[in-house]
Amino acid sequence: MGGGVRVPRGVILISGGLDSAVTAGVARSSGYSLVGLTFVYGQRHSIEIERAKEFAQGPEFESHHIIELQPFPKGSSSLTDEGMEIPKNRESDEIDAAGIPSTYVPARNTIFLSQALAWCEALDISDIFLGVNALDYSGYPDCRPEYLKAFEKMARLATRVGVEGTSELRLRAPLLHRTKAEIIQLGAQLGVPLEKTWSCYSPVIDKTKGTALACGECDSCLLRAKGFQEAQVPDPTPYAKKPFREEA
Amino acid sequence: MGGGVRVPRGVILISGGLDSAVTAGVARSSGYSLVGLTFVYGQRHSIEIERAKEFAQGPEFESHHIIELQPFPKGSSSLTDEGMEIPKNRESDEIDAAGIPSTYVPARNTIFLSQALAWCEALDISDIFLGVNALDYSGYPDCRPEYLKAFEKMARLATRVGVEGTSELRLRAPLLHRTKAEIIQLGAQLGVPLEKTWSCYSPVIDKTKGTALACGECDSCLLRAKGFQEAQVPDPTPYAKKPFREEA
Numbered sequence: 001m002g003g004g005v006r007v008p009r010g011v012i013l014i015s016g017g018l019d020s021a022v023t024a025g026v027a028r029s030s031g032y033s034l035v036g037l038t039f040v041y042g043q044r045h046s047i048e049i050e051r052a053k054e055f056a057q058g059p060e061f062e063s064h065h066i067i068e069l070q071p072f073p074k075g076s077s078s079l080t081d082e083g084m085e086i087p088k089n090r091e092s093d094e095i096d097a098a099g100i101p102s103t104y105v106p107a108r109n110t111i112f113l114s115q116a117l118a119w120c121e122a123l124d125i126s127d128i129f130l131g132v133n134a135l136d137y138s139g140y141p142d143c144r145p146e147y148l149k150a151f152e153k154m155a156r157l158a159t160r161v162g163v164e165g166t167s168e169l170r171l172r173a174p175l176l177h178r179t180k181a182e183i184i185q186l187g188a189q190l191g192v193p194l195e196k197t198w199s200c201y202s203p204v205i206d207k208t209k210g211t212a213l214a215c216g217e218c219d220s221c222l223l224r225a226k227g228f229q230e231a232q233v234p235d236p237t238p239y240a241k242k243p244f245r246e247e248a
Numbered sequence: 249m250g251g252g253v254r255v256p257r258g259v260i261l262i263s264g265g266l267d268s269a270v271t272a273g274v275a276r277s278s279g280y281s282l283v284g285l286t287f288v289y290g291q292r293h294s295i296e297i298e299r300a301k302e303f304a305q306g307p308e309f310e311s312h313h314i315i316e317l318q319p320f321p322k323g324s325s326s327l328t329d330e331g332m333e334i335p336k337n338r339e340s341d342e343i344d345a346a347g348i349p350s351t352y353v354p355a356r357n358t359i360f361l362s363q364a365l366a367w368c369e370a371l372d373i374s375d376i377f378l379g380v381n382a383l384d385y386s387g388y389p390d391c392r393p394e395y396l397k398a399f400e401k402m403a404r405l406a407t408r409v410g411v412e413g414t415s416e417l418r419l420r421a422p423l424l425h426r427t428k429a430e431i432i433q434l435g436a437q438l439g440v441p442l443e444k445t446w447s448c449y450s451p452v453i454d455k456t457k458g459t460a461l462a463c464g465e466c467d468s469c470l471l472r473a474k475g476f477q478e479a480q481v482p483d484p485t486p487y488a489k490k491p492f493r494e495e496a
Contacts (some may be wrong), residue, residue: 121354
């Protein structure tokens with residue numbers, strides 16, 4: 001009380017996408033100093049990693065680490081295996097019986113959060129920020145609130161913190177119960193440079209300009225475009241193809 | 249009934265140490281076909297990785313994968329940071345207030361198990377074997393039964409299995425409630441080549457022969473030597489220094 005103010009610190013998973021950028025904005029607005037982690041895990045394209053590096057230049061970041069993971073086993077996800085097609089326009093045959101699309105990467109969030117947990121312990125940090133969202137999401141099991149709760153419980157038992165009982169490890173997912181439109185509105189309010197974020201799974205190179213365009217057809221593009229429309233925020237994304245079907 | 253018998257399959261964390269070798273022996277005796285995972289994570293020495301490769305030649309292994317992880321943050325463990333001393337003879341100043349020694353690697357089991365979870369999902373396997381042991385162990389938080397139970401619960405929610413409900417992910421830790429002596433006896437009964445296993449954190453090179461000797465002073469050597477003695481199984485380990493203090 002009245003003594004020196006300790007700046008709260010957090011580890012954040014930063015992908016270069018919309019959700020993690022807005023999550024960083026929320027953490028910044030609460031005064032957090034952030035250690036950013038970005039994972040390279042055999043993604044088909046590196047645009048989002050470049051965007052993550054740009055984001056991590058922000059004043060809220062005390063450091064940023066690119067962590068390379070060995071590629072996931074072949075055939076496990078269309079997001080990492082070039083032999084598989086990225087589904088377009090929510091084709092039903094690309095979604096399995098449980099509603100999980102082929103872009104799901106096995107255990108991805110668990111692998112990322114486990115690494116974040118190690119950084120928390122090593123740096124004596126107890127908060128992990130992540131941009132998951134359980135409303136306008138793609139049906140991935142590791143974005144569900146019950147999963148996050150179970151991870152947090154496990155994480156407390158996994159580490160020194162759980163034995164010493166001195167502080168509690170916390171997962172902070174401030175976007176969990178927001179729609180994509182609400183996330184975009186929040187990002188705009190917080191001054192997050194949304195135009196720098198990248199969402200497309202399957203970018204197209206614009207040969208005339210040599211720049212990347214978002215395909216406008218993958219699930220991620222569809223969610224993003226719908227979010228901007230509903231938020232009534234101008235969509236700054238350069239799409240190769242207009243993401244909406246004509247309404248009757 | 250009477251149809252083709254499906255061989256059960258498991259993913260196993262195999263380190264080259266005693267516990268994971270005996271765990272593989274238990275899985276083999278139950279008829280499992282195993283996918284072995286060995287992690288390279290900046291360990292100070294590679295002897296245990298070589299031993300893991302030898303073990304994975306066994307007929308119970310359908311495949312073996314060496315997974316390289318980026319080194320853990322500096323200063324997080326004496327097992328991975330050459331700037332830190334490996335504690336000897338259970339010196340109390342190397343153990344923190346919660347009884348956790350400096351050889352503890354932050355979130356190590358969580359990181360390994362998360363990777364195993366990805367392999368399970370990609371290969372449609374529901375059993376993960378690991379050699380943790382909650383009795384004669386070094387006080388690591390991520391070896392406790394309550395941790396394993398929490399990981400299992402989280403893992404079921406993290407993956408397709410948790411959504412589809414078709415099968416249940418199981419962590420199998422057959423040594424969890426055995427003493428080191430019981431593990432050694434079990435290994436001897438199952439014909440596990442215990443002499444090929446490696447436990448020492450801090451090996452010494454025998455300059456006359458060019459081979460590695462176990463130091464006989466680190467916590468892992470002390471637990472191993474005591475286990476062989478109590479099991480009344482001859483200890484095949486080449487120690488640089490006899491691991492026991494003279495009894496009065």
